[in-house]
Amino acid sequence: MTGSTIIFYLLAAITLVFGLLSVTTRQIFRAAIYLLFSLIGIAGIYFWLQYEFVAAVQIVVYVGGIVVLILFSIFLTQQAGEKLAKQKLGRKIFSALAAFCGFAFTMLQISQHTFYETADEAVPITVFNIGKKMMSVNDKGYALPFEVISMLLLAALVGCIVIAMKSKPEEQ
Amino acid sequence: MEPGLYHILFISTALFFIGVYGFFTRKNLITMLMSIELILNSVNLNFIAFNKYLWAQQMDGLFFTLFIIAIAAAEAAVAIAIIINLYRSHKSIDVENAEDLKY
Numbered sequence: 001m002t003g004s005t006i007i008f009y010l011l012a013a014i015t016l017v018f019g020l021l022s023v024t025t026r027q028i029f030r031a032a033i034y035l036l037f038s039l040i041g042i043a044g045i046y047f048w049l050q051y052e053f054v055a056a057v058q059i060v061v062y063v064g065g066i067v068v069l070i071l072f073s074i075f076l077t078q079q080a081g082e083k084l085a086k087q088k089l090g091r092k093i094f095s096a097l098a099a100f101c102g103f104a105f106t107m108l109q110i111s112q113h114t115f116y117e118t119a120d121e122a123v124p125i126t127v128f129n130i131g132k133k134m135m136s137v138n139d140k141g142y143a144l145p146f147e148v149i150s151m152l153l154l155a156a157l158v159g160c161i162v163i164a165m166k167s168k169p170e171e172q
Numbered sequence: 173m174e175p176g177l178y179h180i181l182f183i184s185t186a187l188f189f190i191g192v193y194g195f196f197t198r199k200n201l202i203t204m205l206m207s208i209e210l211i212l213n214s215v216n217l218n219f220i221a222f223n224k225y226l227w228a229q230q231m232d233g234l235f236f237t238l239f240i241i242a243i244a245a246a247e248a249a250v251a252i253a254i255i256i257n258l259y260r261s262h263k264s265i266d267v268e269n270a271e272d273l274k275y
Contacts, residue, residue, distance in 0.1 A: 009175070012179070019210055024194075035206050042213050045217065046220060051220055061244075084203070091196070115177060117225060118227060125231065145239055156246035159250055160250055163250070
């Protein structure tokens with residue numbers, strides 16, 4: 001067992017254990033913190049796969065952005081020290097059963113399927129290559145999706161402000 | 173055993189169904205949003221693994237992951253705006269209490 005393998009299993013364990021804790025804990029603040037560790041574990045797996053740019057984006061957007069957003073919304077909407085309501089046991093059992101059956105079925109399909117690796121030479125995943133491809137307007141470039149995403153982000157920004165804005169009191 | 177594609181597919185499948193379990197059992201809107209984040213992350217992990225092991229001469233999976241992360245950020249922002257608005261009008265973010273459109 002090499003060091004790289006040990007690190008992989010460690011990252012996998014961190015991701016799955018904290019993910020499971022995040023959906024089962026009854027304290028919502030802790031759920032957010034466990035989610036944070038799970039996302040960091042996934043970023044670690046991206047580092048392990050040597051996709052450093054995606055790992056950096058994952059940490060900046062998810063850990064730095066979305067989890068902080070979730071924490072702030074918890075502060076705004078929850079009373080301190082209040083636990084989430086307990087779920088019915090039957091619902092829990094059926095949910096776990098459904099999730100486990102789906103998991104077993106998917107893993108069965110994956111284990112029976114043979115994946116063929118390409119023999120072609122791998123492109124080095126450097127920020128230079130990513131940036132060049134993202135701005136390219138050739139038929140394998142991503143300039144159009146990039147622009148569409150930027151419009152979507154603008155629309156989401158304006159939409160958020162409109163939704164969360166306090167409605168004006170009626171004019172006298 | 174040296175970790176490969178199947179190990180990463182195992183992680184992403186397990187994470188996906190952990191998220192599904194959370195989505196089934198939770199009643200609080202913020203925790204449901206957390207479960208959706210877990211599901212989206214498992215999809216991203218799949219894209220990166222397939223790009224790394226099966227399609228290494230192109231970078232399509234990487235770009236899909238980047239775009240999914242951007243869309244997930246927009247989705248989380250809109251969802252939290254809606255949750256805060258709901259809390260303002262109903263004083264609760266439990267899905268059981270948000271039933272104005274039901275009848």
